[in-house]
Amino acid sequence: MKLLVTGGAGFIGSAVIRHIINNTNDEVVNLDKLTYAGNLESLAEVSDSERYTFEQVDICNRAEVDRVLAQHQPDAIMHLAAESHVDRSIDGPAEFIETNIVGTYTLLEATRQYWHALEGNKKTNFRFHHISTDEVYGDLPHPSDVQEEGVKLPSPPAGEGQGERGKAGELPMFTEQTPYAPSSPYSASKASSDHLVRAWHRTYGLPVLLTNCSNNYGPYHFPEKLIPLMILNALEGKPLPVYGKGDQIRDWLYVEDHARALCKVVKEGQVGETYNIGGHNEKQNIEVVHTLCDILQELRPQEKSYRDLITTVTDRPGHDRRYAIDASKIEKELGWAPEETFETGIRKTVQWYLDNLDWCQRVQDGTYQRERLGAAG
Ligand code: NAD
Numbered sequence: 001m002k003l004l005v006t007g008g009a010g011f012i013g014s015a016v017i018r019h020i021i022n023n024t025n026d027e028v029v030n031l032d033k034l035t036y037a038g039n040l041e042s043l044a045e046v047s048d049s050e051r052y053t054f055e056q057v058d059i060c061n062r063a064e065v066d067r068v069l070a071q072h073q074p075d076a077i078m079h080l081a082a083e084s085h086v087d088r089s090i091d092g093p094a095e096f097i098e099t100n101i102v103g104t105y106t107l108l109e110a111t112r113q114y115w116h117a118l119e120g121n122k123k124t125n126f127r128f129h130h131i132s133t134d135e136v137y138g139d140l141p142h143p144s145d146v147q148e149e150g151v152k153l154p155s156p157p158a159g160e161g162q163g164e165r166g167k168a169g170e171l172p173m174f175t176e177q178t179p180y181a182p183s184s185p186y187s188a189s190k191a192s193s194d195h196l197v198r199a200w201h202r203t204y205g206l207p208v209l210l211t212n213c214s215n216n217y218g219p220y221h222f223p224e225k226l227i228p229l230m231i232l233n234a235l236e237g238k239p240l241p242v243y244g245k246g247d248q249i250r251d252w253l254y255v256e257d258h259a260r261a262l263c264k265v266v267k268e269g270q271v272g273e274t275y276n277i278g279g280h281n282e283k284q285n286i287e288v289v290h291t292l293c294d295i296l297q298e299l300r301p302q303e304k305s306y307r308d309l310i311t312t313v314t315d316r317p318g319h320d321r322r323y324a325i326d327a328s329k330i331e332k333e334l335g336w337a338p339e340e341t342f343e344t345g346i347r348k349t350v351q352w353y354l355d356n357l358d359w360c361q362r363v364q365d366g367t368y369q370r371e372r373l374g375a376a377g
Contacts, residue, residue: 004029004068004077005017005077006032006077006107007045008028008080009032009040011220011255012216013030013032016080017315018259031059032053037084039222057205058103059107062106066110066113069281076129077127078266079129080129080131080215081232083099083186087375098192100189111128115128115206115283127208129208129210130194130210132194134251135190135320137212138182141171146171172324174325176276183293183318197210208271211262211276212325213278216326219255219278224370229290233298233370240311242312249282249289251278251279251282252279252281256339262294263351275330277336280327284323288346294306349375
């Protein structure tokens, strides 16, 4: 297959491309504008492959997108290009409307024209895979909201094929049927793009697939996001700013598990279907920060505990309190399950940052100095 990956120089897109080049015989065209979040260094280990091509293109530029499609004739598109940081969307929503909504619309229209002109198997087998987030669903009840005695967080599935989640007595999770209720400019722009993709399927018959995934973590994550920010600040002895009480719950998934899931969906998913992807790892932000501090203490011991650097700051405006994904559909229908537990994945992640501090320095130079974003509201 020849796959066109948009946003392939970003955190998840680069993991997808590394996975494809390292584990399949497929070809990849990486279409990326290279914003502050895009970095070709994240692809250094695969960029010499004959099966990899890079196109520096903005998805909002219709003529350029048309050219790339005509020139490379992809069998499928995996659409990851987006503005992705909630805090930046609070400070400047315009870019999110432009890339996430107008850009997705532009890509859909270009794809529709390209797909329409295809023939035979190439047309029948073509797929447009839109990669989205669980944040489109808004937030879920938090354990501290629940007065009822005995209600607890959902338990992980008991084994393969089980996956019965959100049972009586447990807090609910997001399923593919959960109504959309986005809270931030970021999640609202992603929700809009999801609606456009479904409309292009229903109205024009474009063969689409959608995935909504929980918070990812792992190597090559831009240092504005919680986990790399905390690791880098801790190593420099800087404060570890935790929003509000730090009790917000996210369902963490190791990025390489997400990449494997996406590659399965684009090849084996049912046209028109949505698959939720998650890691069965519900953790409060403060627990994540404690874990990072403790692993650092082990790998880079210092006299004073890294935990002493933790400081609380004003909460993010509109901050969602809890996300949790019921991933039983993709587990049952496509046989995907995460390979990493939070404990194994987070340890690998800390080790990766310790080994790649030069990458962190280079991607931050001239773009971001780990200052607080999105506080204004
Ligand atoms: P990222 O910010 O790390 O990377 C985004 C990439 O898109 C960058 O390489 C950037 O240069 C590129 N890009 C931005 N605007 C563009 C444009 N107009 N034209 C072409 N390229 C452009 O994002 P990420 O964390 O890798 O997320 C990828 C996708 O997955 C996004 O759609 C995001 O909504 C979704 N997602 C992310 C997470 C997460 O935890 N990071 C979870 C679920 C879903």
